[in-house]
Amino acid sequence: MSYYVEINKLAGNEDIELPCRMSELASGFDLYAAVTEDVVLEPGKRGLIPTGFALAMPAGLEAQIRPRSGLAYKHGITCLNTPGTIDADYRGEVKVLLINLGEEPFTIVRNERIAQMVFQEVPRVELKQVEELSETVRGSGGFGHTGR
Numbered sequence: 030m031s032y033y034v035e036i037n038k039l040a041g042n043e044d045i046e047l048p049c050r051m052s053e054l055a056s057g058f059d060l061y062a063a064v065t066e067d068v069v070l071e072p073g074k075r076g077l078i079p080t081g082f083a084l085a086m087p088a089g090l091e092a093q094i095r096p097r098s099g100l101a102y103k104h105g106i107t108c109l110n111t112p113g114t115i116d117a118d119y120r121g122e123v124k125v126l127l128i129n130l131g132e133e134p135f136t137i138v139r140n141e142r143i144a145q146m147v148f149q150e151v152p153r154v155e156l157k158q159v160e161e162l163s164e165t166v167r168g169s170g171g172f173g174h175t176g177r
């Protein structure tokens with residue numbers, strides 16, 4: 030399936046790159062930091078990083094905000110709430126909640142790629158309350174009950 034998603038650059042962010050696929054078949058659009066000055070994340074600290082844009086997705090889509098593996102591997106930088114959820118009806122600025130799990134301070138500079146955004150289809154589900162659930166072999170076994 031292909032979709033059109035509207036994107037709106039917010040005032041003051043004319044210089045910020047639009048989310049961008051870095052290769053033809055990349056799952057994610059890389060997101061660029063719209064910080065107005067350098068932000069230093071000390072080890073163990075988190076920060077809500079603006080991206081300078083807002084979206085309007087059609088019903089039935091969501092966007093997930095995911096870490097970039099390079100930043101995670103090299104610097105311990107990840108998304109605290111990964112995958113972040115952008116609802117189809119959200120019209121505010123998309124933001125990225127980063128946390129520094131590394132040992133060194135990490136500086137985020139304007140227009141640096143900090144995370145990626147993956148669009149997903151979301152089925153429309155209604156919950157139906159019942160008195161008893163259908164039986165399965167697994168039943169209520171979970172959390173490693175099949176072994177390590």
Ligand SMILES: O=c1ccn([C@H]2C[C@H](O)[C@@H](COP(=O)(O)OP(=O)(O)OP(=O)(O)O)O2)c(=O)[nH]1
Nearest residue numbers: 094110112113114115116119122123124125126
């Ligand atoms: O990484 C994220 C996660 C969320 N959001 C925005 C878009 C999303 O639609 C909204 C709400 O997110 P979520 O439902 O995860 O947060 P909540 O704590 O449940 O807030 P709310 O009560 O506003 O739904 O915040 C972001 O910009 N970045």
Ligand SMILES: [Mg+2]
Nearest residue numbers: 114115116119
């Ligand atoms: Mg919510």
